[in-house]
Amino acid sequence: MSENHQEEPFDLEALRRKEKSAFARLVDENSTRIYRLALKMTGNPQDAEDVLQETFIKAFKNIEGFEGRSKVSTWLYRIASNEALMLLRKQKEGITHIDEGLELEQGEIVPIQIVDWCCLPEKELVSAEARDQLREAALSLSDANRAAFLLRDVEGLSTREAAEALDISESALKVRLMRARMQLREDLSGYFNSKMTKDLR
């Protein structure tokens, strides 16, 4: 039931009439999730704030473009993802980008780290150091794979909604998500494995 419009009551007509109170409510209800996406995409609070402001400025300007077929949050995620990806592209100008294939290659996702670190104490798993590690691992993903992962696994969008937000097919979304998830699992396994060996010493 990802299409539950009752989750987000908002007055589309009031938004179209450019009523300030309706916009204020829209901003209030969505600013935290848009900021979180922007922050995790860019890894930088200043960039995240720029993306956040630009997202709502564009949303207000283009509210006629929102037809009400998808959730308003999905529409905002779409604008925000675009803004973040554009900003990152600008920052990386001149850096050669390696395009990944649209399909998973045979053997591309073979797991290397086989260590069961789930049994580590909770305080090790959520320590400040571990959270830095999470951030670093996510930022080491390609921008496209990170966007797919954040929308699907952190923001909790369905496959269809995340694909719509990124303007890609559902199968492309699934491939990016797979690459992201497996790479993050490898990275965290490496980190927590080193914690486990340290504990044993």
Next chain:
Amino acid sequence: MKPIHESSCQDVLINLNAYIDHELDALSCEEIEAHLGACPNCQIVVNTLKKTLQLYQLDGETTTLPAETRRRLFACLDLNEYGSTD
């Protein structure tokens, strides 16, 4: 007689996302679980992948919008009169 499960590690990997997202049909799910019961390595991959996603969700839940960032957002949208958190 029990059905013979043909599931290999590679099949598990291919269906890993769908399995974790509960998007697999009952039969495929059963095949994967039978394989996991017999293959500790695949079981570890599944467990650590699930835990990885859980830690990211947890981290996401604790991310908040700083009050100053919120104030500047409302200001730049000319919504100052609605920006108060009182």
